[in-house]
Amino acid sequence: MKKRVQVLSILFLGFSQVAFSQIKEEKLILDRKREPEVKKIEKKKTSVAAEKNYPPKEKKTQDSLNLKYDITDVPAASDFKTSTIQGEDISPKFNADYQNNYFQLGMGNFGKILADGNISTTLENQLEVGGDVHFLSTTGLKKEYDWNSKQSSANVGAYLNSFGEKGKFNINADYGLNDYNYYGIYALKPDSNVDLQQKTNRFKLNGYYDFYSNEILNDVRLKSSILSDHFNAKETQAEILVNLSKHAVELPVNDLTMNADLGVNLETLKSEFALLDQNSSNFFNATLSPKLTFFQGKSYIMIGSDFSFLNAKNNSNLLTEENQNNKTYWFPKAEVQIAAADEFKFYGGVDGGLKLNSYANLLEENPYLVSDQELHPTETKYNVYFGIRGDIDQSIKYDVSAGFAKMNNILFFKANSLFDNSFTLDRAPYDFANTFSAAYDNGTKSEVRGSIQFFPLANLVLDGELNFEKYLLDNNDHIYNKPLVKASLGGKYSLLGKKLNLGAKAIFSSDRTTNSFSFEESGTSPNLFVTTEDTNDKVGGFADLNLSAEYKVHKNFSIFALGNNLLNTNYQTFKGYKVLGAQFLGGVKISF
Secondary structure, eight states, X not given: OHHHHHHHHHHHHHHTSOOSSSSSOOOXXXXXXXXXXXXXXXXXXXXXXXXXXXXXXXXXXXXXXXXXXXXXXXXXXXXXXXXGGTTOOSSOOOSSOOOOSEEEEEEESTTXXXXXXXXXXXXXXXXXXXXXXXXEEEOOOTTTOSSOOOEXXXXXXXXXEEEOSSEEEEEEEEEEEEEEEOOOOOSOOOOTTOOOEEXXXXXXXXXXXXXXXXXXXXXXXXXXXXXXXXXXXXEEEEEEEEEEEXXXXXXXXXXXXXXXXXXXXEEEEEEEOOSTTOOEEEEEEEEEEEEEEEEETTEEEEEEEEEEEEEEEEESSTTSXXXXXXXXXXXXXXEEEEEEETTEEEEEEEEEEEEOOOHHHHHHHOTTBOSOOOOOOEEEEEEEEEEEEEEETTTEEEEEEEEEEEEEEEEEEEEOOOSOOBSOSOOOTTOSSOOEEEEEEEEEEEEEEEEXXXXXXXXXXXXXXXXXXXXXXXXXXXXXXXXXXXXXXXXXXXXXXXXXXXXXXXXXXXXXXXXXXXXXXXXXXXXXXXXXXXXXXXXXXXXXXXXXXXXXXXXXXXXXXXXXXXXXXXXXXXXXXXXXXXXXXXXXXXXX
């Protein structure tokens, strides 16, 4: 009886915490979210790893005072977008090590094929070179749609890490291909052989240099990318960020120390589309970010500002003249933290900023965009926030906060109607009311966020996240395709001397409002569609359960199994785009 109870306990713990690696959408090699947050461990060793003598004491002190456990915006693991488990090792991890020098191969239902590998080696003078490859494909929802809904994605990357006497250097090149279909047709019934293909190619080159000392030049970052798609859209991006600083300056007042920082950020973005209105845009943004931070123990006060200069050129149609605009912005930046104890750190502040919205970044949120977008930057005039965070006995880390923001050009996605009202099904792939476009409005956002990690045992980690976002727009009754509430619960558990790794992730989302369309033949004007728009349609909420397991048969050989969307629901994240049902994938991994 005792053995049965033990077995049931192990199974319960395992099913309450595994799909750690399947849950997060692929962030192409170096261009990942880099904020310190309670989030999943990335697979790829494409950024410079931690080392024993780095960072120096003053950087450790600064980082410990600025820990943020932000909620990670993760898509559902079973979302039909096939990149949901890209670039992640299958097994859960329990430390900050990156998984490298391995290859894994898996197969599953819905025709899923996974191939994933990473290799690196260290040369002389602490120079590390490596490469990374990833492929994932599925035949799609053949029982749900008569037409083609298959998707595939591939990534190939190479990187170099160098550790010198004064700093560390990383350079990374990455090529990504996403080949998929605009399969989300809900208002028309085309033939099964209709062409719905879309394809995007993106090449990225990124570099990073971090000085061990915070004397004047702290770090330099460079990002660049080139994107093209099946419909001849072209976009180039480049960004350079230089951080100048003088840290750990001792002041002769009550054990105060001061950090002085100046960030210099230059961004350029050029987008050109060849369809429909043939929109084009060209942005250049320069930002200066000075700030002073005063520390006393683990409490601090930070005061700063962002000064931005934006040069924008837009052409909404080939028949119109180019619209040019030069504008300067000022954004407040301040934060105070009162550390009553490690367990309770109260904080609050205000910030703001300007974000350039690129076609590439929009596609990461919604791949079903028509290849013709009006791009405008989102301005957060101010965001006031307050919260509490802490670390309880090294076993519980938490962060709970609330905020209110005033914003201009809030970005959301609006469904498109037909571009051609002719009564025919002989249409372009994007002309079945199956695509979306970026929409913008001014308004406010109220937000409550919370995240927690619990370490009850050395080999057990539990985590939870909650995000509430409420928008009030000036010109629209609803913000489309943004849920009011998102939440997740999960964890990971290892046993048998870490030979067996289990994990689980449950994701919850409330329903979201969208617009949608219905069509019928016009009685007064034959051979034309009459369109009716519903501006208050609903895409239902969902609960998504994901499990995974990996067993190490030998130190160089493992077998793994994944279960995604085990509740077997074809829910939708965008109108018409049902996700795969219950998915099972198994395979082997060879480490070397």
